[in-house]
Amino acid sequence: MRARTGIEAAPAAIHVEAITKAFGATAALDGIDLDIRGGELLALLGPSGSGKTTLLRVIAGLEPITSGRVLFGDEDATRLAVQRRHVGFVFQHYALFRHMTVADNIAYGLAVRPRSERPSRTDIRRRVSELLDLVRLPGLEKRYPGQLSGGQRQRVALARALAVDPKVLLLDEPFGALDAQVRRDLRRWLREIHERTGHTTIFVTHDQDEALELADRVAVLSRGRIEQVGTPDEIYDRPSSAFVAGFVGQPTRLDVVVVDGKVRLGDVTLSAAAPAVPAGPAALFVRPADIDLEAASGPRIAATVAGVRRAGAVRRIELRVADGHPPVEAEIAPGRAIARGDAVNFTLKALRLFPSH
């Protein structure tokens, strides 16, 4: 009997080794190494053009690469055709087959198997209805994709990908085309499904909240390289590069100078302790929550309030620190009396400092 695939049972660990993909002179992917653990939910996070979708498509076998290897478990899948990789891919715009009913869409991966490996009609029907229950769309078998809402299409696409019992589930911007409320619901729901099915899952997103909230680990990409891989806590609290620090947490970047082991912003010395960056110009990333207007001690920075806005549970103020610097955003409790034009002093709770290039 011809083996359908050499890949062992799910959930498979995925190893991406030294993947490079050249597009003419530029590299879409530039030496990517990444280990995805079996059963893990991993986010590929980055701005558009960072290569995150390309990497996902490389893992699926949808894109050729210039060099490197992709391993599913111990199996080298680099040369394996997409049909034989057993991945479940959910496309950004779902790519549902418009001329097929929801049931036929979900059954597709089973129906195209060679006769000897194809489940019986009744088994397929049972599987479809199980999956529709799983994605909470029971009874919609006979509908066409055109008759569904965006969120429902998304769920059908996921059910279709799960139907083939994939070694790995790959989702490209799974919530990108949906509106905010549906996004939040589906996020929680995807987490639940992941916990129930236990598939190794990789999803691509440009939305850091989505990545941090949903994933076990996050890989941050920029310009075809991986900047940092870590748990949401590690990524958020200990960004390891200027790019990650600038990308996560909506910071304001301030250009500072490191002289004699001290960080200086204009006339103000920001830290007594010697920073871990070499002397010279450096970038300081200040998040709204880093700013303390109440601190009794520490190096204080003088600023004027340039604007006050309400943002959900907190109030956001814009602080103008000195000429030539962009305004810094800070969060304060809504009850605190503050107005445009007020002069204030603040200290920084954290100092995320990176040498600038």
Add this chain to the structure above:
Amino acid sequence: MAEARHAFQGHGWRPVAAERPAIRRVLTVVAVGFVALFILLPLAAVFAEALRKGVPAFLEAFTDEATLAAVQLTLLVAAIAVPANLVFGLAAAWAIAKFEFPGKSLLITLIDLPFSVSPVVSGLVFVLLFGSHGLFGEWLQANDVKIIFAVPGIVLATIFVTFPFIARELIPLMQEQGTSEEEAALTLGASGLRTFLTVTLPNVKWALLYGVLLCNARAMGEFGAVAVVSGHIRGLTNTMPLHVEILYNEYNFVGAFAVASLLAGLALVTLLAKSLLEWRYGDELAGAHRH
């Protein structure tokens, strides 16, 4: 760099949404072969047959007075039919695209009607109207007005078969463009006519040219409808396509194919201009071109 490099882009990998190279080659050969057999070969045959007895015999065909008369009549018919349908196309497109009124889609369907009528039937309806046994036949005979077997009938039949060409290029494009630019011009103080000339017309000029090209090609080449109403009177009611038929039936093949090659040349010029327009101004023509 100790690790093995697995470069495999060059061979073995093909895009997922594509056929195998061998199948691509087979399909390409089939497609090109079909077009060559059914389209290129007949085109080549026109010119080959025209030149079968050499260039002098080819050129001699154009010294025939009846041939020259046919060329003249064809130009005359096109010179009436194309402007008439141009004016209609602009008026219809303005009313349909810039205003809302009930029955609009019915009107659009009616404009397309001549495309679904056989050319012979198109000619027949005018015979039923103006022929000697037709509705107005007796009255026309009594007043000595000749429409059928005369130039007016040929013009009418040609206008009928080329009726939709310009309107159907303009209507979808002008609908797409909406009315905001015209309204802006009016608020700036332009008159209605000035708005049309300086705002609407420049926006549709390439689609208009496109429609005129197709309309002209059909007007000069129409055969069936004109054959019914013309009466084939040599030197008087023979257009070029009808003259081709007469020469062919007289076994004057070189002459027939010489006139035919002129018409084929016109068709090639039309296709070339059409391709250039689509390539250069594709965005400024209406969405999809279906004929």
Add this chain to the structure above:
Amino acid sequence: MTAFALTGPASLRRAIAIAKPSALPGFGITFGFALAYLSLIVLIPLSLLVWRASGLGLGGLLGIATQPRVRAALETSFYLSFAAAALNAVFGLVIAWVLTRYTFPGRALIDAMVDLPFALPTAVAGIALAALYAPNGWVGFWLDAWFGLKVAFTPLGIFVALTFIGLPFVVRTVQPVIAELDREIEEASATLGASRFQTIARVILPTLVPAILTGFALAFARAVGEYGSVIFIAGNMPFVSEIAPLLIIVQLEEFNYAGATAIATIMLALSFATLFAINLTQAWSRRRLGHG
């Protein structure tokens, strides 16, 4: 006549009132002119044909239609048009696919040349095909020598001519739909384990079916009414290779207006039925697939 009443001044004023108020001028004059011109050139002449036919009565119409020669001509036109449109549906699909998806030297030329049957006068096409497929022609000679196949002056010749004039209808209807096919759909099919053949058969072709049917119907409708490109190659033998449009002309030459009217009306009804079928197909595909 009602058609005249439609263009009268009273209905014109009503039409002006009918249009929703707009800041733009010129509705009355352009609408009035367009409607008058449409009525004079197209609607009145065509309604006269229908009026004449109704004078024959259904019995008279059927009586003419079932005359052996008329019936033979209608059948010849119908069956050969159907066959030619079917051949075009197959090869037109391949041509549209190759022109949209592949690149090869000469592609732009082939793409432009597909429109030749639209631009080339039918009489020119007719004599060219007759010359090609005649027993001494470039193609006819070899078909005869190799297969003993006679094309010119037989029904096969009609089939060749109808294939020529119908080809662009299929290609130009299918081409834009192929161009708009979402590659992700094909990729999705592949990730689910489908071979390329399965993807084409189960995903791509079903999506193209409405366009192929529309192209087929357009080619068929055109072929049924075609005259110029056929008569030179057909041989025009009654009961064998005589097409319906030619029979109309034959009847006219014999001043048999009733016969001509009857055949024309049947052909008109056939093309309207085809047009209606096209609209139904498109409405169905819009409903089902959410696009046109």
